[in-house]
Amino acid sequence: AVDRDQxxxxxxxxxxxxxxDPMSVRGRAPSQRGVGVMxxxxxxxxxxxxxxxxxxxxxxxxxxxGYEVEHSGNLITVFSAPNYCDQMGNKGAFLRFTVLTDAERxxxxxxxxxxxxxxxxxxxxxxxxxxxxxx
Numbered sequence: 001a002v003d004r005d006q007x008x009x010x011x012x013x014x015x016x017x018x019x020x021d022p023m024s025v026r027g028r029a030p031s032q033r034g035v036g037v038m039x040x041x042x043x044x045x046x047x048x049x050x051x052x053x054x055x056x057x058x059x060x061x062x063x064x065x066g067y068e069v070e071h072s073g074n075l076i077t078v079f080s081a082p083n084y085c086d087q088m089g090n091k092g093a094f095l096r097f098t099v100l101t102d103a104e105r106x107x108x109x110x111x112x113x114x115x116x117x118x119x120x121x122x123x124x125x126x127x128x129x130x131x132x133x134x135x
Contacts, residue, residue, distance in 0.1 A: 015035060018036070019035045019036030019060070020037050021033070021061055022038070022041075022058075022071060022075055022077070023038040024040070024041075026043075027042065041070075041071040041075075044071040045074065054074075055075070056075045056076070057095060058077050058078070059080070061077050062088060062090055064089075066090060066093030078093050078094060079092065080093060
């Protein structure tokens, strides 16, 4: 178990989980951040199978659209801070699971206040069995 009620330490499982990022090629590689590792779809698939899970949801990596679906839909990165540091112009997102029927996942993004007043239009996109909406 990971004690989450603390500042991230310099090393260890919590630090690896916080700073590791997905990559588009198989295997593992050193992280460009200098801490953690990069991991491929095969690593994600193995983690899901080993732990009897269907999806990895992660954060702590800025995404222009506020989220990104990777590794054949088995990994979602959600970044909730819009216009990160008042200069990135990215969207913010959150993920909400609603039980519709067995094995259906739904995500929805809500418009957040932005320091620079950027405005974006609504869109709906379908990712497999995942419905995504953002404004």
